[in-house]
Amino acid sequence: MAVVGDEVLTCGLDDTLRRTSLELMEAAPDALALGGQPLGMAVAPGGTTVVVATSKGLVVVQREGAGWKVAGQTAPSGWSATSVAVSASGEVAVGGDDSKVHLYTLSGAALSPGPALEAHPKPITKVAYSPDGKRLASTDAGKEVIVWDLAAKTPIVSPRTHTQHRHSRTESVFN
Numbered sequence: 001m002a003v004v005g006d007e008v009l010t011c012g013l014d015d016t017l018r019r020t021s022l023e024l025m026e027a028a029p030d031a032l033a034l035g036g037q038p039l040g041m042a043v044a045p046g047g048t049t050v051v052v053a054t055s056k057g058l059v060v061v062q063r064e065g066a067g068w069k070v071a072g073q074t075a076p077s078g079w080s081a082t083s084v085a086v087s088a089s090g091e092v093a094v095g096g097d098d099s100k101v102h103l104y105t106l107s108g109a110a111l112s113p114g115p116a117l118e119a120h121p122k123p124i125t126k127v128a129y130s131p132d133g134k135r136l137a138s139t140d141a142g143k144e145v146i147v148w149d150l151a152a153k154t155p156i157v158s159p160r161t162h163t164q165h166r167h168s169r170t171e172s173v174f175n
Contacts (some may be wrong), residue, residue: 004047011038011052011069017061019068032060032068038128040095042065042086044106051092051106058094059124060109071109076102083126087133091150095124101148119155119165 001010006018015038016017016031036056043050048063049071057075079098086092092104092111099122103114122142129136135156136148147157 002041002043003048004043004050004063009050011041013037015054017050017092028067030062030067032070034070035073039081040083042084042092044086044090045088049106049109051084051086051111053084053094053147057081057094058084058104058111060106060111062109072111074111080167082124085127085129087129087136088131089133091133092131093127093129093136093138095127095138097123099123099140101136103125103150115153117148117153120144130135144148159162 001008004089006022009017009024011017011034015034015036015162017034018027018031020027034052034054036054038052038054040053043152050061052059052061057073057096058081059074061069062071063112081094082097083093083095090106092106095106095121096102097111099120101124103116104111105114120140121138124138124140127136134150136150139145149156
């Protein structure tokens with residue numbers, strides 16, 4: 001779920017993205033097919049682009065007039081997306097079931113693959129950027145949280161096992 005301008009965007013088990021007007025407090029009648037089970041969504045700077053991680057790949061959704069449209073898609077090769085985050089500069093981090101964090105550059109509706117960050121022993125469950133975009137936190141199915149220096153592409157906080165609330169820890173590590 002994400003708040004974008006005067007709308008709330010939600011992804012559902014029916015593989016769609018739906019929008020609800022905050023002003024009218026009613027859902028729009030249209031639903032946007034994503035082509036796969038949504039696993040996470042992140043809003044790019046400016047609020048006109050949303051990246052959705054699905055069971056079939058990554059979907060770039062962009063505002064078009066009063067609605068939204070699928071503007072681009074990419075299917076990772078050899079791994080599946082599990083989570084997604086977008087930095088203030090538009091860099092995209094995608095958690096993978098291959099235990100890596102895959103970095104992309106978002107340009108318009110195109111996602112260009114970059115390096116992968118490797119240090120987790122288990123599939124990634126959540127990724128989150130620091131407000132300045134210089135660090136990235138990731139957590140895996142084994143409850144390890146790693147904070148990355150994105151300039152060096154290396155961990156700056158030694159992996160530690162946390163026993164509680166791994167998702168909230170990753171989301172709040174920079175708050």
